[in-house]
Amino acid sequence: MLYAILCYHDEDMVGSWSKEHDAAVMQKLSVVQDKLAKQGRLGPVARLLPTTAATTLRKDDPPLVLDGPFAETKEQLLGFYVVDCKNLDEALDVARDLGAANPGGTYEIRPVGVFKPGSVKS
Amino acid sequence: MTDTAWIDAALTSARPQAVGALLRYFRNLDTAEEAYQNACLRALKSWPQNGPPRDPAAWLIMVGRNVAIDEVRRNRKQEPLPEDDQAISDLDDAEDEIAERLDGSHYRDDILRLLFICCHKDLPATQQIALALRIVSGLTVKQIARAFLVSEAAMEQRITRAKARVADAKVPFETPGAVERSERLASVAAMIYLIFNEGYSAGGDTADIRAPLCEEAIRLARLLLRLFQSEPEIMGLTALLLLQHARAAARFDADGQVILLDDQDRSLWNRELIAVGLALIDKAMRHRRSGPYQVQAAIAALHARASTPEETDWAQIDLLYGALEVMQPSPVVTLNRAVAVSKVKGAEAALEMIEPLAPRLSNYFHYFGVRGAFLMQLGRNDEARVAFDRAIALANTTAEAAHIRMHIDRLMRDSQPRNAKAK
Numbered sequence: 001m002l003y004a005i006l007c008y009h010d011e012d013m014v015g016s017w018s019k020e021h022d023a024a025v026m027q028k029l030s031v032v033q034d035k036l037a038k039q040g041r042l043g044p045v046a047r048l049l050p051t052t053a054a055t056t057l058r059k060d061d062p063p064l065v066l067d068g069p070f071a072e073t074k075e076q077l078l079g080f081y082v083v084d085c086k087n088l089d090e091a092l093d094v095a096r097d098l099g100a101a102n103p104g105g106t107y108e109i110r111p112v113g114v115f116k117p118g119s120v121k122s
Numbered sequence: 123m124t125d126t127a128w129i130d131a132a133l134t135s136a137r138p139q140a141v142g143a144l145l146r147y148f149r150n151l152d153t154a155e156e157a158y159q160n161a162c163l164r165a166l167k168s169w170p171q172n173g174p175p176r177d178p179a180a181w182l183i184m185v186g187r188n189v190a191i192d193e194v195r196r197n198r199k200q201e202p203l204p205e206d207d208q209a210i211s212d213l214d215d216a217e218d219e220i221a222e223r224l225d226g227s228h229y230r231d232d233i234l235r236l237l238f239i240c241c242h243k244d245l246p247a248t249q250q251i252a253l254a255l256r257i258v259s260g261l262t263v264k265q266i267a268r269a270f271l272v273s274e275a276a277m278e279q280r281i282t283r284a285k286a287r288v289a290d291a292k293v294p295f296e297t298p299g300a301v302e303r304s305e306r307l308a309s310v311a312a313m314i315y316l317i318f319n320e321g322y323s324a325g326g327d328t329a330d331i332r333a334p335l336c337e338e339a340i341r342l343a344r345l346l347l348r349l350f351q352s353e354p355e356i357m358g359l360t361a362l363l364l365l366q367h368a369r370a371a372a373r374f375d376a377d378g379q380v381i382l383l384d385d386q387d388r389s390l391w392n393r394e395l396i397a398v399g400l401a402l403i404d405k406a407m408r409h410r411r412s413g414p415y416q417v418q419a420a421i422a423a424l425h426a427r428a429s430t431p432e433e434t435d436w437a438q439i440d441l442l443y444g445a446l447e448v449m450q451p452s453p454v455v456t457l458n459r460a461v462a463v464s465k466v467k468g469a470e471a472a473l474e475m476i477e478p479l480a481p482r483l484s485n486y487f488h489y490f491g492v493r494g495a496f497l498m499q500l501g502r503n504d505e506a507r508v509a510f511d512r513a514i515a516l517a518n519t520t521a522e523a524a525h526i527r528m529h530i531d532r533l534m535r536d537s538q539p540r541n542a543k544a545k
Contacts, residue, residue: 012135013128013178015344021127049394052347052360053401067405068351074177104128104174 002043002112003091004082005098008075009105011051028101036083036094043082044117051076075106082112129169133162136179137260138345142232143183144190149295151239151285153190155257161186179229230349231297233258237342238306239288241313249284251317251335256281259338269321269335271328307350311359311415314342318363325519326378329370336367347402357406358416364399365422368392380525384431396426417446436465453479457492469499487516491526503533 017025036042051069058064069076081098085091088109095107140161144154161182175181240254252270255261261269267277298306321335343360350356372390375381403419421442428434443459457476464472473496476489483489494509510530517523 010132010135012345012348013131015341016131016135017127021131049398049401050344052344052351052357053398053405055405065408066352067357 001085001087002082002115003085003088003094004080004110004112005091005095006077006108006110007079007081007105008108009078010074011076011078013104014078015050025102029098032094032097032101033081035097041084043084043115045079045081047079048077078105082115126170128174129166132169132174132178133165133182134260136182138233138236138258139179139229140182140186141257142236143179143229144186145236146228146232146295147187148190151257151289154186157186157190158182160189164189228297231303233345233349234298234303234306234310235294237310237313237346238294239291241309242288242291243309244291245284245287247313247316248320249280249287250313251320252277252281253284253288254313254317254342255335255338258342261334261338265334269332271331307346307353307356310346311343311356314339314346315359315363315415317342318366322366323518325521326374326380327520329374329378333370336363336370339363340367352409354406354409354411355413355415357402358413358419361399361402361406361419362415362422364395364402365419365426368395368399368426374521378521379528380521382525383425388429391426399423400426412445412449414446414450417442417449421446434465436462440466453482454486454488457483457486457489460496461492464496464499469496472496473500485516487513487518487522490516491522494526494529498529498533507533 033042033045054067054069056066056068056070058066081094083091083094085094091109095109099107137158141154141158144157145151148154148157164185165178165182169175236258237254240257241250245253248270252266255266255269256263263278263281264274266281267274270277272280294302318336318339321332321337321339324332340360340363343356343363347353347356347360368391369383369386371392372386372388373381381387399419400423403416403423406416406419421439424435424439424442440459440462443455443462446455447459456479460472460475463475473493476493476496479489490509490513494506494513497503497506497509507530510526510533513526514523514530517526
């Protein structure tokens with residue numbers, strides 16, 4: 001089963017990280033990712049640009065374009081992983097590993113319904 | 123969690139909102155700052171044990187306010203305070219409620235007010251910047267002094283003087299109306315731009331020391347944009363700063379010499395900053411309410427999009443500078459436009475364009491640098507030499523002077539006319 005691990009964190013706080021701290025966190029996360037990749041369980045991974053770069057399209061009639069993210073919340077959606085796991089326990093283990101590498105914030109774990117790997121080359 | 127970097131990050135990011143709200147309560151900058159400092163001290167004690175509160179800013183505001191009020195009471199009644207830990211655990215229990223009670227609708231104007239009082243029009247630009255870095259960003263006097271290349275004592279004095287000036291002025295505490303809000307926003311944007319330039323205009327010898335000014339300006343611009351998500355000029359400002367700063371690593375060589383745009387190693391440009399900058403300018407344009415920051419960002423975007431200097435769309439840059447000349451007529455803008463014109467129509471046309479600027483830019487380093495370069499392209503080497511000599515006399519940094527000297531050396535080496543592209 002594929003699980004999406006959605007990463008929520010206070011964007012201001014992540015934005016206050018020094019370059020060195022940011023690089024160190026990314027390095028620790030890449031260790032976890034590499035392990036999953038070697039096991040053939042790692043799907044797409046994305047780190048999103050700040051919510052100030054976000055635009056929202058409300059599907060009214062006619063559709064309404066708004067600046068900023070969909071929801072004004074304390075913690076923002078900053079990125080996501082797709083990981084292949086046998087069950088929720090295994091997905092939680094992955095999330096715990098990621099969390100140990102990058103403390104703070106929240107992960108939402110959601111089973112994936114439809115998955116299309118797409119054709120984009122990174 | 124042994125790593126305490128998150129506490130620093132949380133305190134730094136909560137600071138503008140917390141100090142802004144405390145200022146609204148106490149209506150006095152010193153009291154607000156002191157209350158915030160006290161709250162931080164308690165956070166350093168409490169957070170490592172209890173973990174981060176759900177809303178660090180709300181926590182700091184509440185604790186800062188309570189400590190200050192307790193202090194007033196204690197002074198009045200000489201009563202002993204409750205134990206620190208007691209006060210804190212009470213707060214933690216009540217935290218959710220606190221977050222609810224803090225009026226979220228205020229915090230936008232709290233932060234804007236805090237920034238706005240720093241750009242009081244009686245304060246000279248350097249004092250505005252120093253004050254904002256101290257109060258809003260929370261940099262230490264030592265850090266600011268270092269970035270400004272002055273002694274700590276001199277900076278301390280500058281900030282104290284600025285604070286006294288601001289304290290005497292009437293701080294507007296009522297919620298601003300729409301017109302007033304947009305005026306405040308414009309003043310604050312201008313100040314953030316000044317902070318950035320203070321760092322950006324540094325020479326190679328001091329660029330590293332002054333880089334924090336650029337980073338701080340970007341942080342403030344992003345903060346402002348988070349508060350005012352639909353303001354195209356704030357998007358433009360943020361995009362401009364990001365796109366300029368993206369080139370930081372390529373702007374100077376190992377000896378601190380200036381490397382011009384055409385000669386920069388574009389692989390050193392920061393792609394992530396460029397990506398955010400381009401996304402923001404894209405969003406801003408959609409509003410069809412152009413302004414000087416957006417136009418300047420659009421120019422920076424055209425440079426950022428070109429993977430080689432030859433790919434640069436100089437004709438479009440010429441048009442954008444033309445638009446900027448209309449919005450913000452200034453000889454410096456025309457001078458910049460002339461560089462684009464020299465690429466599109468040649469040095470002759472460009473030179474013609476800058477001749478009338480001479481009286482107004484007679485003390486401007488870049489005028490003579492650019493003029494010398496145009497003359498050199500036209501093979502008028504003797505005149506170029508005169509312009510370069512003048513530029514050296516007006517250079518603000520050793521890197522600027524060294525760059526012009528390089529041109530002069532080239533002139534000396536080949537005294538025959540050159541028609542190849544220079545610069």
